[in-house]
Structures are given as structure tokens and as C-alpha cells.
Amino acid sequence: MRGLNLIQHHPAEGPGAIAEWAGSRGLTLNVFRADLGQLPPVSAQPLILLGGPYESNAGPAWLGAERQWLAGCLDQGAAVFAICLGAQLLALSLGGNVRRMDRTETGWTPVCFADGQVLKVLEWHEDAIDLPPGAQLLASSDQCAQQMYRAGPARVGLQFHPEWNAESVATLNKHFGDESPLPRGEPESAAHAAVFQWLEATLDDWWSTANL
Template identity: 45%
Template sequence: MAVPGNRGSDLSGTPRIGLLQQHAAEGPGRLASWARRRGFQLEIHRAEALFAAGPLALQAQGWQALILLGGPWMLDRAPAWLRAEQQSLRAWLQADLPCLGICLGAQLMASALGAPIRALPEPEQGWTQVELADGQSLAALQWHEEGFAAPPPGCHSLGRSAAWPCQGFARGRHQRALQFHPEWDGHSLRALHRGFGADCPLPRGAAGQRQRRVAGWFYPWLDDWRSTWP
């Protein structure tokens, strides 16, 4: 599946971004909107299908950057396809290629880079205040029971919350991980409620002002990430 930017991007120079979707209910949200606005080609793959036969050389896909979304799995009980994804991711990170991980995607990055993943004392669910390393404070949506308590070796923290000491990290400038979900918009929340039913602890209301604040932070943040790519 692709969100089209400029077809024939290999010739035009339009960036091709690989996006690994872990769960059917957790789609790209604002990431798709950002790609459309910027004219990028976002190539969306269900990770379970992509890694069904084992690890892949992701570098061979020709992507300029890689994005990994969230999902409900615990890494210590990961299915075979998710372990194959992490093995493939490790080679991508070692090649120092641009990468963005969100929630489970961030945990995959953290674990691949040597940070332990731990259970939280209490799950973080719904709107949570995140204190960003640049001094900003952002109300962001969360839904996770595990996380990395500190950045991996050689990385620096991107923020914290009252309940958990590390809400993201960066390795250099173009490998970034966020434990919270700035990509979730109103359409994302409806999809999550459809997909997870009564198990979904997220709000149903639009929370327009908070959503606008998240969008106002996330799109420039993505543009800054894009500016770091080789």
C-alpha cells in the first residue's frame, strides 16, 4: 500500500519512506498527512506479512527513511515475525540510516540499540503530559505497559512524563524514537476503538484543542527530522 507522492520517485528524487505497520488498527494517521503535504511516497507494509519468512535486508528496499508504528505485543513474548523485524531493524540502525519509531516501534529501536525494555508500574493510557527535552510541555496520547527507562547507550533523551522517565530518544539527529503517539488523530482513535473494542482505554472525544496542539508540534518536528537525512 502506498500514499502516493511523486510516482517514479527514484528518477525524480522524491523521498521514498518505508512504513512498517504492526497492527491493522494502528495506521499512519498524521504521518500519511505529512507525507502527502510534502509530496513524499509513503510505502506502507504490514510487518507480519513482510517478515513472515524471516529477516529482510531493509536497505535493499531503496527507502530513504524507515518508520515503525506501534502495536500491542510485548517484546519478551514477541511472535517470530516481530523478532525477524527487530533483527532486520538492527542492520538498518547500524548502517546509520534515518529511522523513526513510535511506541512499540520505539521499543524495537531501543532494544536493538541495547536498552532493556521494562514493565511500567502502571500503564500510561490516554492523554498524558510529556515534558520535552527542549523545554516544551505537550499533552499527548499514550497506550503502553512497557518502555525503556533510559535512552540506549550513545543516545539522548527527548522527554519524560510524571509516570515514566524516558518518553523518547535520539541517536544522532536522524534516528529518533517516541514512546507517545503524536501521529494519532481523530480518525486514528475511531480505528483503534473499532479494532480493540472494549479493551481500548483511549478517549472517544475529539479533544480538538489538544489535537491541534499536537499537530502543531508534530508536523514541524517531522520536517526537522526530514532535514537531517543524508
């Protein structure tokens, strides 16, 4: 099986549906916990960056170390698929900006894509991205214009969380308790299924481009 490096930033925010995608494609996810000081060597290997409850501009010391590591990987031409905090780190590394929103965007949210598609996705963030120079905006929501962007053929950032399946939501709710704004009770199976179908197609496209 081929390997793919994935950077996790918090114990309750694992790969979720990305693991299901990887397994069905014969890929082994090599998971590194950046919050525990775990990062692979700087290289041009494709990588996935997950989210986390930290400020990308002024986070803990290990986040600064990750930004330096990411800059090195980008200098070597690494393809990146980045989600939430990961997308903010990617934007900062490419010359963009991250700023605080007027209010937090949470729960199931309709996101409109440049091709006219509308998808209901899960959100939990209070920061927004100002795109790096030359980046292409791919999706927006009513509250946050920068929901998805592409910076070159194989560097993609998402502010929303397509990797959060029903199990992910249950884990986050258990970990954060009353602080979590995510849905509780019976999972919305149809919504999760639609997001997973989108995630599979999007990751397939990214992975094929990353390996050209």
C-alpha cells in the first residue's frame, strides 16, 4: 500500500472520513500529531493538514514549528490538501492572511461552489482567510466568503470539515461537551453521505494531480 502523510493537531480531530477514502484506494495514512511534536521530514511528498482549536496567527510554540516545516515542504513543491486550521496555515505560508470573524460559523451550513453546486457541510470556526496572491476562490457561504480555494494545481484549502462523519461529530461532542456547537442526537445520514461522495471525488482529483 502507498503512504500518505496526514498532520493531526488535536486528539479529538482525527482523519474521519479521509481514512475511509484512503483505505478504499489502497493508501496507508501516516498520521503525525503535530501537537505532540510529531512531524515527518521536510520533503515534496503530498500531505493532508487537518484542523484544530488553535489560532493560526498566534498559536502554541509547536504550531510555529509546524509553519516552518510547512514552508520547507512548499519550497520543495509538496502538494497539500488542507482543512480549517490547515487551510489557514497554508494560506499564511503562501502570503495570505487570517483574521477574526464577527461571529463563529458553526453546524450544518450551505456552501456554494463556483460551478453552481450547493452542499450542506459542517463548520466550526471563528477565523476567515484572505486568499494568497493568485489563489482561486472555489466556494463560499453567506457568512464566510472564503470556504475553499486552490493555490496552484495541487494545493487546496477548505474552511469547512468534509472529513467529519457521524463518528467524528460524536467524538468532538464528547470531548468538548457543552462547548461544542455541533449537532447532537441522530446523525443526518443523507447529509453525511452527500458530503462523503463529494470528499471522495475531490480527494481523488487532488491525489491524481499531486502524483503527476
